[in-house]
Amino acid sequence: xxxxxxxxxxxxxxxxxxxxxxxxxxxxxxxxxxxxxxxxxxxxxxxxxxxxxxxxxxxxxxxxxxxxxxxxxxxxxxxxxxxxxxxxxxxxxxxxxxxxxxxxxxxxxxxxxxxxxxxxxxxxxxxxxxxxxxxxxxxxxxxxxxxxxxxxxxxxxxxxxxxxxxxxxxxxxxxxxxxxxxxxxxxxxxxxxxxxxxxxxxxxxxxxxxxxxxxxxxxxxxxxxxxxxxxxxxxxxxxxxxxxxxxxxxxxxxxxxxxxxxxxxxxxxxxxxxxxxxxxxxxxxxxxxxxxxxxxxxxxxxxxxxxxxxxxxxxxxxxxxxxxxxxxxxx
Numbered sequence: 001x002x003x004x005x006x007x008x009x010x011x012x013x014x015x016x017x018x019x020x021x022x023x024x025x026x027x028x029x030x031x032x033x034x035x036x037x038x039x040x041x042x043x044x045x046x047x048x049x050x051x052x053x054x055x056x057x058x059x060x061x062x063x064x065x066x067x068x069x070x071x072x073x074x075x076x077x078x079x080x081x082x083x084x085x086x087x088x089x090x091x092x093x094x095x096x097x098x099x100x101x102x103x104x105x106x107x108x109x110x111x112x113x114x115x116x117x118x119x120x121x122x123x124x125x126x127x128x129x130x131x132x133x134x135x136x137x138x139x140x141x142x143x144x145x146x147x148x149x150x151x152x153x154x155x156x157x158x159x160x161x162x163x164x165x166x167x168x169x170x171x172x173x174x175x176x177x178x179x180x181x182x183x184x185x186x187x188x189x190x191x192x193x194x195x196x197x198x199x200x201x202x203x204x205x206x207x208x209x210x211x212x213x214x215x216x217x218x219x220x221x222x223x224x225x226x227x228x229x230x231x232x233x234x235x236x237x238x239x240x241x242x243x244x245x246x247x248x249x250x251x252x253x254x255x256x257x258x259x260x261x262x263x264x265x266x267x268x269x270x271x272x273x274x275x276x277x278x279x280x281x282x283x284x285x286x287x288x289x290x291x292x293x294x295x296x297x298x299x300x301x302x303x304x305x306x307x308x309x310x311x312x313x314x315x316x317x318x319x320x321x322x323x324x325x326x327x328x329x330x331x
Contacts, residue, residue, distance in 0.1 A: 119157055160190060170183065170184050183212070196214070196215065200237045250288055253285070254313060255283070255307075256305050260281070260301060265301065
């Protein structure tokens with residue numbers, strides 16, 4: 001090997017070793033509040049001079065590493081104005097991704113869209129092996145948490161990234177009537193409503209705004225063409241989706257008397273109509289296409305109730321009650 005090549009190779013090895021050591025040091029500082037100098041020297045197997053130099057390199061990169069002198073002092077990674085990149089092992093990355101998926105599914109009210117944005121950023125840097133593990137876990141866990149909602153995580157994050165980057169999308173879509181079509185849209189915003197995800201987008205071929213259910217979207221793909229965001233009708237994506245859903249006839253319209261004050265029912269349920277009957281009873285009206293979800297909303301309140309209509313829901317709840325009673329008798 002020529003001398004110049006050997007020198008270049010040695011320099012490359014030195015830089016690689018330095019980078020690996022800095023990552024190792026940063027990883028240690030992120031796992032514990034304070035490390036003494038001796039502990040870091042033992043873990044990294046470097047000299048005191050090298051440790052001080054590596055600490056300065058981290059500071060130059062924007063990591064606020066504080067040093068406290070004395071026998072009870074040490075090094076501590078402080079909180080900065082910007083969030084530094086986190087070093088996560090495989091188990092930690094999977095745990096965070098699954099937590100974000102759960103929150104994005106609506107299990108924590110109010111942070112669904114924030115969780116989705118964070119998940120889309122995390123998806124960009126996850127290695128293939130971790131993505132495969134997350135997909136396997138999601139297929140096993142999500143149906144248990146939200147059996148009536150089946151949205152592929154890759155579909156969710158692909159569309160979220162397109163919304164974030166203002167990039168046109170193409171995808172296959174199945175309408176409510178079961179008709180398949182190819183759509184070319186400008187994706188503006190995702191909305192979580194009634195335990196479903198909806199995309200608010202401008203359909204370029206139909207020259208109009210549309211609402212798309214994500215569980216009916218297949219093979220979304222970014223076109224690499226950006227667009228200038230338009231003003232959503234009414235100025236609010238959530239309100240637009242709500243109005244769009246009101247114009248679509250639902251399969252079931254529910255009417256039930258609930259043994260709870262109207263304000264208590266309103267506090268616990270969203271997107272429903274509640275009228276006060278007296279101080280302790282209220283009339284609940286809601287709509288939906290799935291008996292499982294409608295029954296869950298009513299029983300979620302944890303109070304007595306009487307279902308007036310539809311008969312399909314009354315029969316479903318009666319059958320569910322009988323099965324539960326038989327299971328208790330068998331035990």
